[in-house]
Amino acid sequence: MTDFLDLDTLNDEERSALRRLILTLADSKRLMGIRYSDWLLGAPSIEAGIAASSMCQDEWGHARLLYTMLRGLGIDLVEIEHGRAASEYASVGALDEPLPDWAALVAAMTLVDGAISVALRAFSNGSFEPARSRVPKMLAEEEYHVSLAAAWYRRLAESSEEARGLLRDATMGMLPSVLGWLGADDAPARAMVAAGVTEPGESLAQDFRDRHRELVGALGIDIDDVAVAEGWDEARARAPGSPDDEAIERARGDRNRALFVE
Amino acid sequence: MLEIVYDVFARKNRGDRLSHIGYIDALDDETARVYAWKTYDEEKWFEMCVVPRSAIIQVNRVDGPFAKASGQAR
Numbered sequence: 001m002t003d004f005l006d007l008d009t010l011n012d013e014e015r016s017a018l019r020r021l022i023l024t025l026a027d028s029k030r031l032m033g034i035r036y037s038d039w040l041l042g043a044p045s046i047e048a049g050i051a052a053s054s055m056c057q058d059e060w061g062h063a064r065l066l067y068t069m070l071r072g073l074g075i076d077l078v079e080i081e082h083g084r085a086a087s088e089y090a091s092v093g094a095l096d097e098p099l100p101d102w103a104a105l106v107a108a109m110t111l112v113d114g115a116i117s118v119a120l121r122a123f124s125n126g127s128f129e130p131a132r133s134r135v136p137k138m139l140a141e142e143e144y145h146v147s148l149a150a151a152w153y154r155r156l157a158e159s160s161e162e163a164r165g166l167l168r169d170a171t172m173g174m175l176p177s178v179l180g181w182l183g184a185d186d187a188p189a190r191a192m193v194a195a196g197v198t199e200p201g202e203s204l205a206q207d208f209r210d211r212h213r214e215l216v217g218a219l220g221i222d223i224d225d226v227a228v229a230e231g232w233d234e235a236r237a238r239a240p241g242s243p244d245d246e247a248i249e250r251a252r253g254d255r256n257r258a259l260f261v262e
Numbered sequence: 263m264l265e266i267v268y269d270v271f272a273r274k275n276r277g278d279r280l281s282h283i284g285y286i287d288a289l290d291d292e293t294a295r296v297y298a299w300k301t302y303d304e305e306k307w308f309e310m311c312v313v314p315r316s317a318i319i320q321v322n323r324v325d326g327p328f329a330k331a332s333g334q335a336r
Contacts, residue, residue, distance in 0.1 A: 045265065047286050047297035054300040144296045151292040 017188035026066035033059030093177035103166035
């Protein structure tokens with residue numbers, strides 16, 4: 001593809017749809033980073049904690065890059081990054097609550113981080129120039145996340161009944177919202193497909209299923225039978241709900257307001 | 263879970279000697295790759311590789327860090 005999207009030609013609905021798409025990716029990255037950060041200490045090994053720390057930094061770096069893509073739409077980034085309430089976050093619902101155990105972190109690393117990468121891959125192949133130029137590096141960094149996630153997922157799936165149970169519960173808790181988030185097929189989603197910015201939600205959901213079928217199958221889960229989460233908040237491209245306030249206070253940097261340099 | 267000791271080798275630039283830069287404990291080869299890359303990220307490495315310590319064959323000594331190449335030695 002050589003023809004890039006000309007933002008000046010977009011109508012209000014298309015601009016709003018592009019804003020929503022960028023926000024849901026950026027907010028999901030930011031929340032993913034928060035959830036990784038909870039496991040910098042307390043991971044099963046020092047190396048696993050260091051990896052969580054590094055992935056946390058990756059996610060926040062990716063989020064920052066994605067947020068800056070909103071500048072072309074004339075959006076105030078300070079307000080976006082530091083001024084929104086939890087109810088305005090467009091992050092995937094599977095990240096709304098802290099991850100209670102390492103199995104849940106592994107499930108999120110596999111399924112949520114994996115789903116974000118599926119969405120980003122389509123975004124990077126589309127007509128929005130900033131995504132085409134900046135997202136491939138993110139995806140290269142994410143390859144390490146995918147490797148680590150799959151290795152840990154397989155290991156826990158072959159482990160004790162307790163570990164398998166925790167991983168299964170976390171997987172079944174996350175899959176419906178992840179599939180719903182990826183498979184968005186409302187008017188704004190279709191507008192972005194028509195503009196060549198991304199691919200249809202059903203294609204993304206199918207790509208995600210294909211990539212994870214074997215992995216979750218190790219727990220006896222048939223990913224093709226998992227129902228999508230009920231309810232849809234069109235303004236935020238996600239199921240109803242919002243991240244916990246404590247996570248958003250950290251995401252906004254509420255305790256460091258006096259130190260803002262932006 | 264049983265972890266395996268992997269030694270980490272890297273070179274900063276093409277043509278540099280491959281140097282031993284440390285070790286990590288990992289579940290398997292795949293986690294070893296990621297842990298090594300994420301742990302020893304202080305340089306922009308041209309190349310990095312990991313070797314299970316158990317694969318190292320001692321040549322002239324029976325002591326030293328690589329001698330107890332059972333996969334558990336440090």
